[in-house]
Amino acid sequence: MSDSLSADTATSFSLHVGVEHAGQRADRILADAIGTLSRSRVKTLIETGHFTCNGEARRDPAFNLKEGMFLELHLPAPEPARPQAEHIPLTILYEDRDLIVLDKPAGLVVHPAPGNETGTLVNALLGHCGPEFEGIGGEKRPGIVHRLDKDTSGTMVVAKTPLAHQALSDAFARRDIERAYLAFAWGSLPPSGSFDGAIGRDKRDRKRMTVVQRGGKSALTHFTTKALFHNSVSLVECRLATGRTHQIRVHLSQAGHPLIGDPTYLRRIPAAARHLPQDIRTKALDFPRQALHAAVLGFMHPRTKNMLKFETPLPQDLQELAAIISEK
Incomplete structure (x- = not known):
């Protein structure tokens, strides 16, 4: 688990859902708990397959949480800012x-x-x-x-x-x-x-x-x-x-x-x-x-x-x- 998500490497954030989180949206609670990612970024990560609940992939950022759930959000390493040269034949x-x-x-x-x-x-x-x-x-x-x-x-x-x-x-x-x-x-x-x-x-x-x-x-x-x-x-x-x-x-x-x-x-x-x-x-x-x-x-x-x-x-x-x- 990582308490803060790095902008330079792939990492993850995990959270056990407490009674105070029950009934709330997954993207909102994760964004609040992480603190360094916007809710829209968290929502996008969930929708693109970077989120699991109790070990199973979930793509619905709005689903309601239940006490005892184990959440994990994965942040992939960023792609290079510049495209890389490749040797591909051209006509x-x-x-x-x-x-x-x-x-x-x-x-x-x-x-x-x-x-x-x-x-x-x-x-x-x-x-x-x-x-x-x-x-x-x-x-x-x-x-x-x-x-x-x-x-x-x-x-x-x-x-x-x-x-x-x-x-x-x-x-x-x-x-x-x-x-x-x-x-x-x-x-x-x-x-x-x-x-x-x-x-x-x-x-x-x-x-x-x-x-x-x-x-x-x-x-x-x-x-x-x-x-x-x-x-x-x-x-x-x-x-x-x-x-x-x-x-x-x-x-x-x-x-x-x-x-x-x-x-x-x-x-x-x-x-x-x-x-x-x-x-x-x-x-x-x-x-x-x-x-x-x-x-x-x-x-x-x-x-x-x-x-x-x-x-x-x-x-x-x-x-x-x-x-x-x-x-x-």
Whole structure:
């Protein structure tokens, strides 16, 4: 047992529940007894599995205590403040002293965050670029001027110098960047069109975004339908006029055309799937990630002022998906 929780190492605090504690919330009593942690911090530790009662894990910070219970709260050692360099292979399309353009594979998280502290693109960039890359635009997200979702593949640009970081950040803020994505969406979309709907956090599910009537950020997506398979799946090119979280995924889902494989916005089997032959339908419904690829990225080089444009083909898994859904 430790009477005070260290900020530098993993430690724990234990407490026998006395009669004076009975009937009160676990998080409140623990916070009061420890004295050096806020109640909100204690609540988070309980909810994330760092608490036991009588030796059994509990995740409910509000449960009522009973006399004689033995409580133990574990405080994990803090993660390093700065991401660590790791040697992770990168597919680099272009590199100079100011920037790197790469083809990010699906499954690679862009920057460290709770639950993904290592194995990210930032860790790989630190390993590739060396110590001089640290702190470019911030210690925890060096070089990052835009992001792709973990399971979205495709073209990204990363800044290597303060000049490039500022110029590229400004270009994204001004929307002075060419971006085109390829998406496989359920249903038959028109030949072309636009989705114009402000996006905000879904109040019923904080992990989701949604189109909102007020309080969101304006979002505009232009699309062109490139192919239609079995009148059930559309291959769509989407061009972003804005860059909101999950923008393409939200706009297509809101319009009734969620992406194949989207774990967040595809909650039921879409009606369009019934038009597919059984074997093709099964494979499409089992596709393991959102079928979205950042195919085109164009911008002005921050130093030379030359216009650069990069295009990446569909990765192997999306090529295989296209072959499957195009079968007769």
